[in-house]
Amino acid sequence: MRDEPQSTGRRVYSGIQPTSVMTLGNYFGAVQNWVRLQDEHECVYCVVDLHAMTAPYDPSELRDSTREMFVSLLAAGVDPERSVVYVQSTVPEQAELCWLLATLASLGDLSRMTQFKEKAGAQRRGDDADGAFIPAALLFYPILQAADILAYRADAVPVGDDQSQHLEMSRGIARRFNSRFGNFFAEPETLLTTVPRVMSTADPTRKMSKSLGPRHFVGLFEDEGSVRRKIRSAVTDSGAAEGGGISPGVDNLLTLLAASGHPEEADRMREEYRIGKLRYVDLKGRTADALAALTAEMRDRRADVERRVGDVDEVVAEMGARARSIAGATLARVRDRMGIFPPGRSPATEL
Numbered sequence: 252m253r254d255e256p257q258s259t260g261r262r263v264y265s266g267i268q269p270t271s272v273m274t275l276g277n278y279f280g281a282v283q284n285w286v287r288l289q290d291e292h293e294c295v296y297c298v299v300d301l302h303a304m305t306a307p308y309d310p311s312e313l314r315d316s317t318r319e320m321f322v323s324l325l326a327a328g329v330d331p332e333r334s335v336v337y338v339q340s341t342v343p344e345q346a347e348l349c350w351l352l353a354t355l356a357s358l359g360d361l362s363r364m365t366q367f368k369e370k371a372g373a374q375r376r377g378d379d380a381d382g383a384f385i386p387a388a389l390l391f392y393p394i395l396q397a398a399d400i401l402a403y404r405a406d407a408v409p410v411g412d413d414q415s416q417h418l419e420m421s422r423g424i425a426r427r428f429n430s431r432f433g434n435f436f437a438e439p440e441t442l443l444t445t446v447p448r449v450m451s452t453a454d455p456t457r458k459m460s461k462s463l464g465p466r467h468f469v470g471l472f473e474d475e476g477s478v479r480r481k482i483r484s485a486v487t488d489s490g491a492a493e494g495g496g497i498s499p500g501v502d503n504l505l506t507l508l509a510a511s512g513h514p515e516e517a518d519r520m521r522e523e524y525r526i527g528k529l530r531y532v533d534l535k536g537r538t539a540d541a542l543a544a545l546t547a548e549m550r551d552r553r554a555d556v557e558r559r560v561g562d563v564d565e566v567v568a569e570m571g572a573r574a575r576s577i578a579g580a581t582l583a584r585v586r587d588r589m590g591i592f593p594p595g596r597s598p599a600t601e602l
């Protein structure tokens with residue numbers, strides 16, 4: 252079996268689902284960390300529209316959300332000059348690699364994935380016309396994720412702990428490939444960075460999410476009035492933690508304050524809370540100010556990106572070409588090792 256030296260620099264890879272709004276939860280919980288990682292690593296970031304197709308969706312909404320997420324990443328500071336940032340569907344090599352890697356994934360393992368069981372359960376209970384329809388793509392979801400990561404031969408993947416099972420699956424696939432066809436892939440590690448977990452301000456026991464409805468999330472580019480309203484009406488005391496701990500609502504506001512660039516102030520207020528001296532109007536006021544400043548800056552940067560970029564689809568296509576050159580090189584070698592033929596000449600050259 253052939254062995255190949257691994258490159259020494261760490262290549263970081265991560266993906267994000269397209270949603271029509273990037274929330275503070277997405278930003279503080281993932282994207283801000285992605286932006287920082289660019290300083291020290293070669294990074295590849297993907298908007299995973301093919302993954303999003305595993306849930307019921309509308310085609311034109313999917314394209315719009317994907318575009319929106321792509322622009323949001325650029326505005327948030329993912330830098331196409333330093334990193335590869337691309338839309339998954341622009342790289343057909345990945346879907347092909349997914350098929351090849353499917354030969355190395357066990358059906359038993361796939362059907363035991365927590366996310367598969369949850370999503371299949373939810374779609375089985377679905378109340379729309381094809382409520383009982385569970386697409387096979389849902390089962391393949393973790394294989395496509397492995398294909399994402401392995402196509403770029405990444406060795407570190409920053410994700411939340413809800414993805415650790417999928418990452419374990421990616422490592423298993425890489426390991427099986429290496430032992431069957433010779434050492435080629437790094438086993439991608441989960442890159443654990445402590446990131447704030449942002450909860451809904453309307454219900455601080457649930458994770459901030461667009462899907463819970465407009466009261467439950469704050470958008471990264473949301474206008475000031477609306478940001479302030481949501482913070483003013485944030486739940487503070489209901490459901491105070493048992494045992495004298497901090498209530499989830501207060502904790503969440505402190506998290507937001509710290510994450511938006513004021514960690515010392517958040518620490519000080521946490522101490523005031525402990526000794527019973529924190530006034531919620533102050534906490535809400537300061538958090539609202541901090542978030543209003545952040546979202547204003549983000550709106551400016553977004554306007555800037557839009558001015559610079561012009562036609563988003565043009566940039567998406569360009570970035571796709573860059574990503575394809577990396578994924579294509581990997582795929583050619585994988586095909587060869589796995590014993591299949593190179594692709595036929597493209598029809599265009601026959602004309």
Ligand code: TRP
Pocket residue numbers: 264265266267268299302395396399400408409410414417
């Ligand atoms: N499944 C991930 C999520 O839901 C998104 C994702 C797709 C991803 N491909 C990836 C994350 C590759 C890391 C690496 O959050």
